[in-house]
Amino acid sequence: MKKTINILSFIVSVNILTTQSVFAFPQFEKFVAEHSGKPVNCAMCHANDAGPIGNDPGQLGSLTKAEMEKVNLARLALKPGQKVDSPILNKFGNHIIESIGTEKFTQLLAKPEDLAKELGNQSDLDKDGxxxxxxxxxxxxxxNKLNGDPSKLFVINVQRNAWLLIYMAVSLYFIYFGLTNILKYYKLNKG
Amino acid sequence: MTTNEKIVNFFKDRFPLEKFFILDLLAHKEVPVHKLTFGYYTGGLTLLFFMIQVVTGIILLFYYEPTISDANLSVEYLANFIKGGFFIHNLHTWSSSLMIFFGITHFLMTFAMKSFEKPREFTWITGLLLLGITFTLGFTGYLLPWNQIAVNATKVGLQSVQSVGQLLPGPLAQIPKTIVSTFQGGDEVGQPTLSRFYVLHIAFLPLAVLILISVHLLLVQLHGMSQGVDKPSLKVEKFFPEFILKDLMAWTLVVGGVLVLALCLPFEAFLPYPLLEPFNALGPTPGGIKPEWYFYFVYYPLELLPFPVLVVLSMIIIGILVLSPWIFRKTSRKILTIIAAIMASYLFIITVFGQQIYSYLKP
Incomplete structure (x- = not known):
């Protein structure tokens, strides 16, 4: 079975490398949408939210010769660890190729749920925690550091801003204490 | 004379506020104490959030660019590159939602407490106008970041208003179209729309709120707190300083809460990321376009009910609300509390479970 997958992925990789035809991978988008229950689009990994096909900025039809070379270099990154800078991918898309290589990536087409496992928990490109x-x-x-699961972001940010939150609470208490005493003083004076 | 007394006297000499009649009113004002007393705090909390909106809004003006090419970039720049920018923007967004939340709560509480009773009819009507303007502030502010959800939701909102014209007879049919073209400023939502919404959001509507709030507060002071319950409460507390002190405590707690939210929970986290991308007029409309949560009570019925039914229903409800002081003149507060509880339940269910109800009814 593993051998068959390897052969298949090799054929796909060769296809990617040797033809000018365009490969978009909706398997990942479909999996994420189903798994998260949220609407997603190609902008998670691609430079253009409509994917790599087309003539708009960030799509293959708009690329210069030099940019096309960068795309081909990314396609050639079969193994992990190679620096890639494909203009049709965004920072996360390029990071995926750098982390796992195109060979592994094509293997994951059949199991897009395993991409998370392959990426590991080390990388946090937007530094949102x-x-x-x-x-x-x-x-x-x-x-986008402002976009993430709300409950996770909240817990992370409370931990990150613990001291600031304490200062805020103390400051608010002093403001409350001061204003309350001004009012009480005024009442006593009136009385 | 102690130093404290010297400081107080210094300011008292320069600001002789005792000559101002409002202070006299405050000195004699009393607040009834009963099971619904907490309702008296909701108006103040709405005012608090309006003040936060004004302060944070003015700070945001230093960076915001009201052009379709730069609006989204300027918001992104503010959030990501300006120290404290994210906090101020997030505080503005959270407090807008909380202002509407407390505005609605205040409306429900005053309805349940029959606070519109003679001679407070105009207090009620100015309150309703303020609530309407608050919703309009939310609607106009939603467009300003010029992202996918902002523009597409505004389009849907304006189209809905225009559709009302089809149901109106004769020359009245032109009114919604005129309103939409006035605010849209062209055939489609574009730069003229952004400019007009911007002016409405930062100048016209806040000014209208200031004027109406002054009248509303003046009337509240002149008439005093409403009785609130059918059987007049024997227990009362002085407005100044007892009630003010409790109000101050409520304000402090709520401000603490909103500061935590503004610092730790980006409002944008609740939206799918494709909706936060800059608006692309040539690109496909992403799925999941919805208005802000405080419009769900109109949005989901709009999706589920025939449009004419919804329009007629809305007109009737608005008419009843405006005429409440006269329609419910003889209705007991117990009945009004039940009606308010039904309204509150509807708002809660449609806001929290609207999507599930919609998916169930229209799979």
Whole structure:
């Protein structure tokens, strides 16, 4: 079975490398939408929210020769660890290729749920405290620190801002204490 | 004379507020104490959030660019690159929702407590106008970030208003169209719309709120607190300083809560990320376009009921609300409390479970 998958992924990889035809991978988008229950689009990994096909900015039809070379270099990154900068991908898309390589990526077409496991929990590109792999599963934007699962973001931010929250609470108490005493003083004076 | 007394006297000499009759009113004002006393705090809390809106809104003006090319970028820039920018923007967003929440609560409480009873008819009507303007502030502010959800939800909102014209007879049919074209400023939602919504949001509507709130508060002071319950409460407390002190406590707790939210929970986290992308007129409309939560009570019925039914129903409800002081003149507060509880239940259910109800009825 594993051998068959490897052969299949090799064929897909060769296809990607040798033809100018365009490959979009809706398997991932479909999985994320179903898993998270949220509407998602290609902008999670691609430069253009409509995906790589077309002539708009961030799509293959709009690329210069130099940019096309970058796309091909990314396609050639079969193994993990190679620096890629494909203009049709965003930072997260390029990070996926750098982390797992195109060979593994094509294998995951049949099991898009395993992408999170392959990415691991180390990377957090938007530094919001939620790992990119988790954001992939949650259907949130791994490149936007303000977008994430609300409950997770809240807990993380409370921990990050603990001291600030304490200062705020103390300041509010002093303001309340001061105003209350001004009012009480005024009442006593009137009385 | 102590130092404290010297400071107080210094300011008292320069600001002889005792000559101002409002202070005299405050000195004699009393608040009935009964099971619904907490309702008296809701108006103050709405006012508090309006003040937060004004302060944070003015700060946001330093960075916001009201052009369709830069509006989204300026909001992104503010949130990501300006120190404290995210906090102020998030505080503005959270407090707008809380202002509407407390505005609705205040409306329900005053209805249940029959606070519109003679001679408070105009207090009620100015309150209803203020609530309407608060919703309009929310609607106009929603467009300003110029992202997918902002523009598409505004389009839906304006189209709904225009559709009302089809149901009106004769020359009246032109009124909704004229309103929409006035605010839209063209055939489609574009730069003229953004400019007009911007002016409405930052100048016209806040000014209208200030004027109406002054009248509303003046009337509240002149008439005093309403009785609130059918059997007049024997227990009362002085408005100044007893009630004010409790109000201050409520304000402190609520401000604490909203500061925690503004610092720790981005309001945008509740929206799917494709809806937060800059509006692209040429691109496809992303799924999940919905108005803000405080419009769900109109939005879901709009999706489920035939449009003419909804329009007629809305007109009747608005008419009843405006004429409440006269329609419910002889109705007991017990009955009004039941009606308010039904309204509150509807608002809660449609806001929290609206999507599930919609999916169930229209799979």
């Amino acid at each position: 939620i790992p990119d792999a988790q954001e992939y599963l949650d259907g949130t934007d791994p490149l």
